[in-house]
Amino acid sequence: MAAPEIVHELPRRLRLRWPPLRDRRSDPLYVQALLENIPGVTQVRVNRAAATLVLQHDGAPATRAAILARFDPLPGEAFRCFEPPQPAINPLNLAFLGLSIVSLRLLPPTLQGTISLLIGLPTLLAGADGLLNRGVKVEVLDAGAVGISLLRRDYFTANMIVLLLNVGEYLRQSSEDQTTGLLRTLLRPQVEQVWLEREGIEVRTPLAQVRTGDLLLCGPGELVPLDGTICRGDALLNQSSITGEALPVHRQAGDSVPSGALVTEGRIVIRVEAVGSDTGLARINRFLEQALRQRSRTQQRSDELADRLVPVTLALGGGIFLLTGDLRRAAAALTVDYSCAIKLATPIAVKTAMYRAAQQGVLVKGAQAFDQLARVDTLVFDKTGTLTQGELFITDIVPLNHLDENGLLALTAAAEEHYAHPVAKAVLRAARDRGLTLPATSQVDFIVAHGVSAHVDGQQVLVGSHHFVAEDEGIDCGAAAEPAAAFAHQGKNLLYVSRAGRLEGLIALRDRIRPEAAGILTRLKQNGIRRIVVLTGDQESTARALLQALPQIDALYWELQPEDKAGIVQQLRDQGHYTAFIGDGVNDAPALVTADVGISLPCGADLAKDAAQALLLQEDLACLATALDAARRTGKTIQDCFYATIGFNSLFLLLALTGCIRPLTAALLHNLNTVGILGYCATRGLSASDPAARPTSPKDNPHDH
Incomplete structure (x- = not known):
């Protein structure tokens, strides 16, 4: 395969020419993602027509070498593009087109016709191609409206139709590019x-x-990393x-x-x-394909409806001409078509709403996922790291000898001070919060997966599990039996502390529930979520403690394996529930894929992000409510646009058929209506969202309130 040729180079900018980009099988989005994930590369722009790439980077020689080396060899995924991307629309071209339409009347008629023909030629060719290969579709009606307007020398109408089609496509592309940019930033490798x-x-x-x-x-x-x-x-x-x-x-x-x-x-x-680098890059490519190429079910239905209305509009125009012989009425009727607004309203509403949702902390990967999100009635949460913070905190300190709580905590923190374990971090955090001064420590010995042995003020201190302190080191822990049993029943983790061969006390720890969890679950139920289910791999006692703290939970399952979680999600779907699963771990991937909509947290594993259809960009469950609100508001927006399109265009069509308005007036009314509807879609999409117990076996029925 040909190596890239350096066309121009600055200290932090590289312009390459790479002929394989012109290959119809090449996937420019994949190549762009591939290069942007090279450490030190900040931006990549691909021009497929010119077979060039422009890269911004940090200027390091190693980065430059990595860029050039990335092409040899290039993964096979770079040449598995089955759907050629639509050509990008330049806003300068749109502005020039609009200026041309405005100034067209100042030119001689012959020149007006020539320029209008050039402006409408792409639309005419697309209509001819559609008629020959796909039948009577929306492109045919677009071409028909433009063609009849040109034949009647109604150049303004012809050019306005072309302009509106291009403006709609530009708005769609712009919103997709914004979402894709966020996606690429989010999915950069965690380890380089x-x-x-x-x-x-x-x-x-x-x-x-x-x-x-x-x-x-x-x-x-x-x-x-591997x-x-x-x-x-x-x-x-x-x-x-x-x-x-x-x-x-x-x-x-x-x-x-x-x-x-x-x-x-x-x-x-x-x-x-x-080796996971190629696999990770392939996942990034699939993410981009989902975000840019998938159409939602609503958009597909809108396009099908627009296609079905094409023969109706053509028949009405032809029928009025046969009955009256009035070509002007026929042209007016043909000019007022339903397809523009119906075809463009849905993608614009969805894409702009997706962009706005991403700004508010939720990245939805594709229009189909956004469409599915609006239908969700059941939320299934993985417990650890989603409803809880995924970080241990001290809940109880029980002195059993001569120390008070602060003395026991200071002794424990001194032994744990140089330990990187999550339990040690929780102990040290609590000691700092209380402003405790730690005694001198020496001869620290970490026993992996057991605990810590250290000399504090010259006496040996042991901190760790019951197995380590009682069984391995022979310390009598009988005095802690009663509180230990109570804490274990509450789902807490236990830390035994001994000094000079005697048990000094017991410390209990637990993962905390997210502070916003209760309020968000209540808000979700108020906004249409009928059922909230929680799945966890924790023991029963730990799981039930969550149920007591969050009474909004309708069903709770514990001690689950990854395949068990996916099975429960499938059971809910089989029962007729439209489910969204919220998780962040590799173990959650089967459930994320099984659910109608999978949602991952920002700190989630790469595999979880891959499996999910939506990603929360902030460690805040309020983003979940924002996403659901945005999806449902977008559905309402699309419905409003549909009724406005049918209502107003039917009125204009009736006026055109009865000869009450001329073709130019009909075109103006139709185009103004279309622009208004598309503007409404974009405005609503970019507007801020309105704030407003498991049995003994995973296979048994859940604990329902």
Whole structure:
């Protein structure tokens, strides 16, 4: 394949000529996404007709080299475009067209006719192509209206029809481009550079260059970017985005590690088993195809209705000519068609509303997803990270010896001070909030997946699970049995603290419910959501605690596997519910795909974002209510436009058929009506949205209120 040719270059700008862009199979959107995901590249513009690309980047030599290397080889997805993109409409061309129409009367008649023919030629050719290949469709009526107007030398009418069609297409393209830009920004890879071990030396390498079998190093705070197996070391991994578990899990040599897990403690060497860069880029391409190429069900129905009305309009025009012999009446009738507003109103309303929703924190991937969102009556939530914050907080401190609460907390925080575990972060946060001074600590020893051993003021302090403190270290924890049982029943995580061989106390922790959750669930039910269901992999006691805090929940399931979640969503659909599933982990992907609409949170795993049809861009459930409001308001807008189109155009058509208005007047009324309807669609779309217990087995019936 031909390498790109550098046409022009500035320190931070590169213009390339690449002939394969002219290949009909090439996918410019995929190529653009591919290049924009190179670290250091900020913007890419593709001109398919000229076979050129213009790239803005950070000016680093490594970035320039990566750009040129990206073409060799180029993934096969770059040449799997089955639907050629529509040519972009330049606003300057629209302005020039409008100016030409206004100034046309100042020119000699012959020149007026020549210019009008050139302006209308693309529409005439599109109508001829449609008639020959697809039958009597909207394009035929557009061409017929333009053609008869040209034959009658009614150049203003002909040119206005062409202008309106182009303005509508420009508005649609503009809104799609805005949504696509947000999508590309959101889906940039979370990891761009990784550390590999090669011949005993650690080498920093771009993620795209990692191959199967490479040894990948991951330490505390780092995200595991690729699937693999641990060959050395052990670590605690936060897999909440994958399994939904709030607490990290211990993994050691021989264990498999999924991409998306976060190393909270320890250091591991992973043998890479699956390289995900190409897969990720393919997902980005599918995202772009969804956002730009899918038509909603409502839009499809609108287009079908517009096509069915074409023969009606043509028959009325032809019939009045046969009855009266008045070509003027026939031309007037043909000029007043229903198709312009019906065909353009729906995509403009949906796309502008999608853009506005994205500005307010919700990115909906395609018109079809936006259309489906308006029909949702049942919301299914994954618990961890959606209704809860996904972060542990201390709820109870129980001293059992001579310390008070602050003393026990300070002792625990001193032992945990250098620990990166989520439990340690919760303890230190609570100590800081109380303004406690921590005693001196030495000889700290982290026991992975068990706890901490440290010397505080010269005495050994143990902090960890019951298994670590009682069973491994032999500390008598009988005094904590009663409060521990109560806390476990409430779904809380327990931390045992001992000093010098004696149990000092017990600390309970729990993931907090999002502060906005209760209010948003109430608002959702007030706005038409009939049923709220929560699914979780947590134990029964933890799940039931959520049910007590959020009485708006209608059904609760616990101890679920990913396939169980998808099965429950399918059951709800089979019962006639139109469902939306809200989740953020890899484990949620099956349910996200099964639901009528899948919704992912911004911190969600890449696979969850891929599976979802809508993405919340902010860590706020209010965005969910905003999305549903916007979708339903858009449906109302489309309905208003449909009735206005049918009503006004029927009136104009009646006036034209009876000879009460001339063709020019009919065209003006029709065009003004169309512009008004499209303007209403755009204005409404861009306007701000109005604020306004599971049984013992996942297969059993849910706990219903």
